[in-house]
Amino acid sequence: MGKGPRGQGGFTTQQDDTLHGRKKGSVDSYIVSRLLQYIKPLKGLVATAIIITVGGSFLGPLRPYLTKVAIDDHISKGDLQGLGAISLILGAVILLDGIKQYAATWLAQVIGQKAVFNIRMDVFRHLQKLPARFYDRNPIGRLITRTTNDIESLNELLSSGIVTILGDTLQLVFIVGIMVWIDWQLTLVVLAILPLMLYATVFFKSRVRIAFQDVRTHVARLNTFFQEHITGMAIVQLFNRQERESEAYAAINRDHRDANIRTVFYFSIYYPLIETLSAVAAGLVIWYSGVRLLKADLTIGIVISFVQYISLFFRPLQHLSDKFNTMQTAIASSDRIFRLLDEKEGLEDEGEKDAASPLDTFTGSIEFKNVWFAYEHENWVLRDVSFSIRHGEKIAIVGATGSGKTTIINILSRLYPYQQGEVLVDGIRLEEIPQQSLRSLVGVVMQDVFLFSGTIQENLAFGNPSVPFETLRQAAETVGADRFIRKLPGGYSYRVLENGTGLSTGQKQLIAFVRALLYNPEILVLDEATSSVDTETEGLIDRATERLMKDRTSIIIAHRLSSVQKADRIIVLHKGVIRETGSHQELLKERGLYHKLYLLQHPETLTAEGA
Numbered sequence: 001m002g003k004g005p006r007g008q009g010g011f012t013t014q015q016d017d018t019l020h021g022r023k024k025g026s027v028d029s030y031i032v033s034r035l036l037q038y039i040k041p042l043k044g045l046v047a048t049a050i051i052i053t054v055g056g057s058f059l060g061p062l063r064p065y066l067t068k069v070a071i072d073d074h075i076s077k078g079d080l081q082g083l084g085a086i087s088l089i090l091g092a093v094i095l096l097d098g099i100k101q102y103a104a105t106w107l108a109q110v111i112g113q114k115a116v117f118n119i120r121m122d123v124f125r126h127l128q129k130l131p132a133r134f135y136d137r138n139p140i141g142r143l144i145t146r147t148t149n150d151i152e153s154l155n156e157l158l159s160s161g162i163v164t165i166l167g168d169t170l171q172l173v174f175i176v177g178i179m180v181w182i183d184w185q186l187t188l189v190v191l192a193i194l195p196l197m198l199y200a201t202v203f204f205k206s207r208v209r210i211a212f213q214d215v216r217t218h219v220a221r222l223n224t225f226f227q228e229h230i231t232g233m234a235i236v237q238l239f240n241r242q243e244r245e246s247e248a249y250a251a252i253n254r255d256h257r258d259a260n261i262r263t264v265f266y267f268s269i270y271y272p273l274i275e276t277l278s279a280v281a282a283g284l285v286i287w288y289s290g291v292r293l294l295k296a297d298l299t300i301g302i303v304i305s306f307v308q309y310i311s312l313f314f315r316p317l318q319h320l321s322d323k324f325n326t327m328q329t330a331i332a333s334s335d336r337i338f339r340l341l342d343e344k345e346g347l348e349d350e351g352e353k354d355a356a357s358p359l360d361t362f363t364g365s366i367e368f369k370n371v372w373f374a375y376e377h378e379n380w381v382l383r384d385v386s387f388s389i390r391h392g393e394k395i396a397i398v399g400a401t402g403s404g405k406t407t408i409i410n411i412l413s414r415l416y417p418y419q420q421g422e423v424l425v426d427g428i429r430l431e432e433i434p435q436q437s438l439r440s441l442v443g444v445v446m447q448d449v450f451l452f453s454g455t456i457q458e459n460l461a462f463g464n465p466s467v468p469f470e471t472l473r474q475a476a477e478t479v480g481a482d483r484f485i486r487k488l489p490g491g492y493s494y495r496v497l498e499n500g501t502g503l504s505t506g507q508k509q510l511i512a513f514v515r516a517l518l519y520n521p522e523i524l525v526l527d528e529a530t531s532s533v534d535t536e537t538e539g540l541i542d543r544a545t546e547r548l549m550k551d552r553t554s555i556i557i558a559h560r561l562s563s564v565q566k567a568d569r570i571i572v573l574h575k576g577v578i579r580e581t582g583s584h585q586e587l588l589k590e591r592g593l594y595h596k597l598y599l600l601q602h603p604e605t606l607t608a609e610g611a
């Protein structure tokens with residue numbers, strides 16, 4: 001695996017006019033309705049947040065009005081008692097407004113975090129169901145970006161977006177309403193600046209949005225590059241590629257930096273411009289008020305309250321345009337997340353958990369009938385492959401590298417669907433066997449053993465977490481792993497680092513064998529490691545393989561002579577075609593391909609066998 005074409009045709013690269021089969025116009029409402037499904041279970045919290053936000057939205061706009069009353073009705077008339085009362089009311093309004101903001105922010109965050117928790121869980125569960133083919137097409141770095149950055153921008157929308165938009169809109173309505181009520185002419189002066197402001201906002205925001213999309217694309221690239229290079233750092237160092245890789249990284253990094261600088265550039269123009277416009281509005285109000293003050297047509301309280309209203313008025317406007325941006329980004333992120341969640345390829349087994357399994361034990365045979373398979377298009381990797389394995393039989397598959405050995409296993413364990421022919425297990429077509437039944441029937445030991453960070457014990461019990469420690473230890477003893485495990489610091493509690501760093505290849509193999517033994521499958525599939533180990537470990541692995549295969553139907557992709565010799569039958573593959581089958585001795589006598597392969601791998605036997 002892992003040899004597939006990367007970066008092409010992944011679910012995130014689709015750039016057509018229709019998303020989820022819908023026209024672009026209806027995509028936004030589709031996405032919003034899907035997002036609402038995550039909000040639905042939180043309707044109590046949402047209702048409380050809305051009540052608090054709506055109920056409290058008049059508090060802010062009330063403050064300048066109270067200031068006006070304080071000046072015009074009390075200060076100018078020397079009414080100290082009245083001034084005291086209005087100050088108390090003003091203090092209470094400020095306090096209530098603070099409490100409202102605290103409660104609304106807290107509730108919004110709780111709603112956002114709860115919804116995002118569920119989205120994250122859905123994404124992770126879904127990723128666990130997606131087949132190997134999907135992972136061939138989508139680089140890990142890109143998937144990580146989906147599950148971090150994209151979900152984070154959704155969080156921003158859910159936690160601050162929706163409720164804030166409602167609150168800000170209502171505030172604007174209240175502000176304009178009170179302003180008109182106090183003095184409609186001054187209100188018109190303030191609103192005169194609005195078209196210019198809206199034009200600037202639309203102009204800059206559309207550019208910022210494009211720049212932000214660029215930033216996100218570059219973040220995904222940075223992540224992919226970084227992830228690959230950290231995983232493959234040893235190769236980079238061994239091949240002295242540090243300089244070259246740094247240059248490649250610099251190019252991606254530069255694009256990322258420039259995209260970010262573009263967003264900063266727009267913001268650095270936009271915010272001062274808005275500040276200037278609101279200063280102009282304040283100037284206009286003061287000028288116009290001055291004219292009217294001279295005519296004694298206006299009070300000083302009105303002027304002061306209007307100057308306060310200007311800053312109050314522009315703030316929610318600013319918020320709203322920011323939220324618009326957040327929403328755009330979040331909708332793009334949601335689209336990518338939902339597209340990932342809608343990835344159906346290879347999910348034909350959904351809901352099968354409850355279905356009665358037609359196959360709980362294996363008693364008959366495995367049959368490949370004229371199977372054709374290609375990873376992509378018509379590049380056939382297996383051509384017309386037919387063979388059958390009886391219950392209890394031990395089969396070895398041999399062949400040159402790239403001949404299709406692992407592919408046979410990939411098909412049997414249903415990591416990839418085949419295109420033509422038939423694969424039957426106990427006479428049942430592979431596709432009709434629920435994935436779960438098949439996976440408990442067939443145990444696979446991969447060539448590259450993957451260990452998770454955790455203790456040795458957790459790694460051993462990976463396929464069977466409820467196994468008692470004593471059974472686990474006995475399995476390790478049977479396979480011959482117990483001795484080395486006990487020598488590790490902490491023994492079975494030794495913490496394995498990410499992907500088993502700190503353990504040798506042979507040790508990792510033995511751990512995989514214990515895992516398989518504990519999983520106790522009816523059919524064992526073993527992709528033998530090609531990497532050479534020392535003679536002692538080789539002996540250990542040999543014995544472990546034998547014990548693992550005992551009383552089991554087994555298929556082994558054999559790289560070692562001892563494994564081949566022990567097989568009941570050997571299948572020889574050549575460029576995806578079965579060329580020979582028979583026992584070791586029979587095939588040697590045939591002096592065909594197997595004989596050639598055998599001599600290539602064991603030249604020392606040339607003289608011994610007189611070949």
Ligand SMILES: Nc1ncnc2c1ncn2[C@@H]1O[C@H](COP(=O)(O)OP(=O)(O)OP(=O)(O)O)[C@@H](O)[C@H]1O
Pocket residue numbers: 001002003004005136375376381399400401402403404405406407408
């Ligand atoms: N995920 C994949 N996507 C596309 N092509 C693949 C994929 N995996 C394998 N291949 C191709 O299929 C062919 C057979 O690969 P396979 O892994 O079955 O060979 P193999 O006989 O097991 O080789 P080896 O002994 O080196 O493990 C090779 O040409 C390989 O490049």
